Amino acid sequence: MPAIEIVDLEKIYAAGFWRKRSKRALQPLNLAIAEGEIFGFLGPNGAGKTTTLKILMGLVFPTAGTARILGMKLDDPRMKAQIGFLPEQPYFYDHLTARELLRYYGQLSGMDPKQLSRKVDTALEQVKLSGSANVQLRKFSKGMLQRAGIAQAILHDPKVVFLDEPMSGLDPMGRREVRTLIEELKGQGKTVFFSTHILSDAEALCDRVAIIHQGELRGIGAVAELTASVHGKVEIVWQGGAVPAGIRSMGAECHSAGDTMRVILPEENQDTALEALRREHLRLISVVPVRTSLEDYFVAQLGTSAKSEAVSPGT
């Protein structure tokens, strides 16, 4: 039984003043995520990631299709006791301290009152908020709120954890800590479903990823499988003053440093380019495949228009 099963899930919103226009936020979506898997849900802003998560959390109702988590329906309270959720850019009751907030959520999750205090302390420690446990959340920075959000999502030891943009608002150290935390969750056998538009996070963490754009699933699979499907490039370096006309006509990226020339061109043109170098009696230094990244795959699926929205770490 998959931990998360999504079948033909679709969402159309009514739009406009008279609500006569419709906006399709999610095309029929099918996904099956196994227990213990770290699954990345990727896409540019407005792709339908948050809509999918909101449907799974019971916050938005699907227009069509069904989904089950741990084999149970989305409105089943038994299922909800076994999942954790971090919304995008979380905002919490700012009149509460971090400890009070976690106690409140623990109570709502039906946690054993005898164990609650200990579990709250453990969760605060995991996200490095023990020192601010008794500070009201209105005094928290964005990064601290994100940590509190992660703490409330894992507090009750859920089997499945949903994280919507978990690295958002965190500094590099914080991002690294969250990565470690997600790896720890996997080590504990939990299923993690997280959405992000930061591709390096997904590449580093996920067993599988799905790419969604304009509400439509564009690709799904292990990162290695997906990147292998993208036609690769090679880097050729040689010594000699000029770029042979045959190589130039291939549309290669050319760089020079003194007498050393370097070009990057599609893999299928490699033999032709090497033949051109031999003809010109130029000294070959190296031929190196350029590693295809998830970003290359992402851009190939979405087109260059999405590239500006898929950001690199630190942006």
Next chain:
Amino acid sequence: MMNTRILHIATNTFREAVRDRVLYNLIAFALLMSAAAVLVGQISIQIERLVVINLGLTAVSLFGIVIAIFIGIGLVSKEIDKRTLYTVLSRPVRRWEFIAGKFFGLSGTLVVNTFFMAIGVFAALAYVSHHFERSDVGILVALYFIILQFVIITALALFFSSFSTPIFSAIFAFWLFVIGSFAQDLRNFAAMAHGTTGLLATGAAYLIPNFSALNVISQVAHGEPVPHRLILLNTAYVLVYSAAVLSGAVLIFERRNLK
């Protein structure tokens, strides 16, 4: 026994109101009652009790109504805007439990607020008349009716908050309070009207909350007793009316997409 999730949501709502300094209104109320007691003691002869009871209970009612409307209208919409609701409803909390918890939380806040204001009214009364009379028990009944008004207003504010913006919710709730305060006049008009007007007036008269039946301030100030039957009928009326309004809020909220 109350569902524990409702209890936790109600407690959090109460704590939020207290920490957001809602009970600071008590300071303004205390100042008002002190000033009134001193002034009345100086300017009125024989009618000190009447003035203090009238003024005190009216102030209790108005202070509470303002709090009920202005907190009530944000109970749901604020949670949606700030997205605090997402982490609550992703837990084993049903939407009706959330509405019920919010309702009990704000009602509890208003009861505590009224309790402290009631102490202020009795203190002012003791200051101007130096003694209590047997008929002053009626003040407790009037306070109970005022709390019943708060219960209805809280339910209405919550109802409007479940689908409307805070500004519209405040306008709707306030006007219903104003119109409801003249509910008896509307019923009298409906009884005299005929045809479509009569039907519409009768429908409106029974649809809007009857706040006039819950206002016995003048009666109590004059030392007149409040019939037991009225206490019973008003209690039943408020329970049924609030339950109906809250059911409407739940029905709307259960179907709402939290975008």
